[in-house]
Amino acid sequence: MAGTADQTVRLLAELQARAKALGFDAFGIARADARPDLPAKLHHALAQGWHADMEWMAETEERRGSPTALWSEAKSVIVLGVNYAPAENPLDLLEQRTVGAISAYARNRDYHDLIKGRLKELAGLLAQRSGADVKVFVDTAPLMEKPLAEAAGLGWQGKHSVLVSRPFGSWLFLGAILTSAELPINAPHPENCGSCRKCLDICPTDAFPAPFRLDARKCLAYYSVEHKGPIPREFRRPMGNRIYGCDDCLAVCPWNKFAAQSREARLRSRPELESPALADLVDLDDAGFRALFSGSPIKRIGQARFVRNVLIGIGNSGDEALALKAEQRLDNASPLVRGAAIWALRRLDPERAEALRLDRMGRERDSSVNAEWDGTV
Structure with a gap:
């Protein structure tokens, strides 16, 4: 990206401020090639059959393994998160056997629709200010956003494979903007699960x-x-x-106690879907x-x-x-x-x-x- 260091700092400040105004709770940047380990990890998972009959994962293996394989011009990836922590513990619903337990992420509007429009607006601002090319992705695209979010400093992939964040626990919707601009990157987040295995042990x-x-x-x-x-x-x-x-492995995560304090941007669930x-x-x-x-x-x-x-x-x-x-x-x-x-x-x-x-x-x-x-x- 052409421009002075001061211009870059101002651009990043503007992007972060706009992201917050759009309702994003987490913002980080990584190099598009920050995770060269992903192709091998993905290949191993597919070889083990862990994708069940989701054949689209195998069909897009080459592109899914690396952002640069998905788009060769990508230099940086901006990863963003939206807090969707539920107001109540989802595990409580499992005791009410005559009501249906719907996963917390599905009790509101489709998060793909919620996030994609916001990503496009933010990406448009980046393109306008920098002249760089941009592409936006939610999880319907073959992009491994969770390890990229880890590389961008938003959190770490927990033992349940979901991203865990210090301020938001296991409750973040993720989206990404790939860009041809070379942007300053954040430090990757270290794994902080320690010896805890609650998410593994609760799985029914x-x-x-x-x-x-x-x-x-x-x-x-x-x-x-x-x-x-x-x-x-x-x-x-x-x-x-x-x-x-199924929210069991997410809901039991001890880091969720901090997510309960982050109420401003929480996506409220529709009342009729909380305990139907x-x-x-x-x-x-x-x-x-x-x-x-x-x-x-x-x-x-x-x-x-x-x-x-x-x-x-x-x-x-x-x-x-x-x-x-x-x-x-x-x-x-x-x-x-x-x-x-x-x-x-x-x-x-x-x-x-x-x-x-x-x-x-x-x-x-x-x-x-x-x-x-x-x-x-």
């Missing part, structure tokens, strides 16, 4: 093969959000009432689902997958009064919903489920649903 499915490593094939967040088929049987009981995402009743959610048809989750990331998984998750929650609720709700879904158009309804009914009212089994199997044409009738809870 043992999804961490080692500290700092996550195997999506055992992750409840993956199954409730990314997985398109039936929830594997071995993960249904551990899923409890988690109907979208499973009995109401399972009644959502497609129109009702779209209306309730308009502007929400939950909308992307579609009504059938969402009701699948809700029925797993109903099966784990222990509330026999909800058995009728499950039975009413046995004729649903979606095999995903019918299969989950069978599992829930067998959990809550096994005698009624057995009475329906032979007749229903004789009429059912989907093999996965018949496998549910034949299966065990």
